[in-house]
Amino acid sequence: MITLGHYLTVGAILFVLGVLGIFINRRNVILILMAIELILLAVNINLVAFSAFLGDIVGQIMAMFVLTVAAAEAAIGLAILVIFFRRRGSIAVDDVNRMHG
Amino acid sequence: MIALTAFYLFATVTIASAVLVIFARNPVHSVLWLILAFFNAAGLMLIAGAEFIALLLVIVYVGAVAVLFLFVVMMLDIDFAELRSGFTKNLPFGILIALVLLAEVIFAESAHQEGPALSGAPVPEATQPNIVALGQVLYSRFLYPFEIAGLILLVAMIGSIVLTHRKRGDLRTPKVDRQVKRRPEDAVKLSRPGVGEGVKI
Numbered sequence: 001m002i003t004l005g006h007y008l009t010v011g012a013i014l015f016v017l018g019v020l021g022i023f024i025n026r027r028n029v030i031l032i033l034m035a036i037e038l039i040l041l042a043v044n045i046n047l048v049a050f051s052a053f054l055g056d057i058v059g060q061i062m063a064m065f066v067l068t069v070a071a072a073e074a075a076i077g078l079a080i081l082v083i084f085f086r087r088r089g090s091i092a093v094d095d096v097n098r099m100h101g
Numbered sequence: 102m103i104a105l106t107a108f109y110l111f112a113t114v115t116i117a118s119a120v121l122v123i124f125a126r127n128p129v130h131s132v133l134w135l136i137l138a139f140f141n142a143a144g145l146m147l148i149a150g151a152e153f154i155a156l157l158l159v160i161v162y163v164g165a166v167a168v169l170f171l172f173v174v175m176m177l178d179i180d181f182a183e184l185r186s187g188f189t190k191n192l193p194f195g196i197l198i199a200l201v202l203l204a205e206v207i208f209a210e211s212a213h214q215e216g217p218a219l220s221g222a223p224v225p226e227a228t229q230p231n232i233v234a235l236g237q238v239l240y241s242r243f244l245y246p247f248e249i250a251g252l253i254l255l256v257a258m259i260g261s262i263v264l265t266h267r268k269r270g271d272l273r274t275p276k277v278d279r280q281v282k283r284r285p286e287d288a289v290k291l292s293r294p295g296v297g298e299g300v301k302i
Contacts, residue, residue, distance in 0.1 A: 002108050002148070010112045010145065012206040014119055014138075020199040021123040024191050030128050030174055034135050037166070038119050041142050044158070052149035057234045060154050061243050064235075067154075067161055068250045072257035074166045078173045079261040085177050 007049030014042035029084070033077050040070045108148055115141040128174045136167045153232045 021035030044063045051059025118138035125131045139162050146155035239247055294300050 002105060006108065006112070007145070007149065009207060010115065012203060013116050014142075016199045016203045016206065017116070017119045017123060019202060020195050023195040023198060024123060026191070028128070028179075030170070030177075030179075031123070031131060034122055034131055034170065037135065037162075038122065038138070041139065041162075044154070045142055045145060048146045048149055048151045048154055052151060057238050060151050060231075060235060061238060061246075063151075063154050064157065064239075065246060065250055067157060069253060071161055071166050072253050074169065075257050075261050076264075078169055079264040082173060082177070082265050090179070 004049055004053040007045060007053075011042045011046040011049065014045065015039055018042060029081050033074065033081070036077075037070065037074065040066060104148055108145065111141045111144040111148070114138075115145065128179060129171070132167060132170045132174055135170070136163050139163045139167065151231060153235055 015038075018035045018037075018039035018041075021038060022032050025031035025035070044066055047059045047063040047066065051057060051063070115138050118134045118141065121134040122131045122138065125134060139158055143155040143158040146152075146158065292300055
């Protein structure tokens with residue numbers, strides 16, 4: 001018998017894994033972006049689970065908008081990464097603060 | 102019974118793929134594990150009855166976003182070894198923080214004073230197909246956010262192009278404003294040379 005709690009637990013574990021990914025891989029921007037996608041996936045699972053178990057379609061509408069904004073943010077983040085790499089030759093972001101004037 | 106097995110299968114593979122996204126050595130492998138995680142999350146949503154969102158996840162997230170990640174990862178020449186230098190230093194503390202966060206979240210979810218949602222009641226049956234229900238709400242109540250989502254995508258597209266656009270040195274593109282500003286008196290000069298004299302250009 002699958003309850004809402006099952007889905008929420010999966011969402012929670014994915015969220016925590018995303019946060020852990022950001023925490024560990026702080027030098028590697030691509031892994032940070034992928035960890036952010038994991039966090040957004042966890043949020044989407046939560047929204048869809050609540051929508052299914054409460055019978056309210058608004059949760060899925062919200063999940064659709066989260067998906068849209070996540071796609072836009074991934075595109076812009078990768079564009080910034082590409083021009084950062086063009087300038088620097090590597091994607092280690094520990095030394096991003098050296099860009100200040 | 103089948104739904105329960107499917108749920109545990111999808112959930113296990115999703116979580117395992119997410120772990121491997123973070124801990125894989127090769128970023129290309131990380132992206133591939135991320136794609137697997139998305140597919141299994143779509144499976145989880147299918148079980149819950151949200152088939153439109155599940156397929157949207159596959160088409161948009163896997164088909165566009167993850168492929169974009171793959172392109173960028175394969176295009177950049179990344180030195181993997183240098184990037185993992187802070188890994189083992191941060192790992193124990195990171196796992197501690199992650200466990201604390203997980204404990205907090207699960208503790209919050211298992212609170213027994215929750216409303217009817219967490220009481221273990223079965224999924225309410227849908228009266229109409231999922232996409233019909235979505236369409237009825239999306240274009241009436243949520244028309245404004247829908248249009249703004251389109252605008253967000255447009256701005257993201259323009260932003261990405263503007264950020265990464267490079268001018269090629271050998272192209273001779275027309276300068277339209279110069280062409281439009283040109284007047285007849287700039288273009289043609291009437292000179293009346295005498296017989297035998299040449300014209301100085």
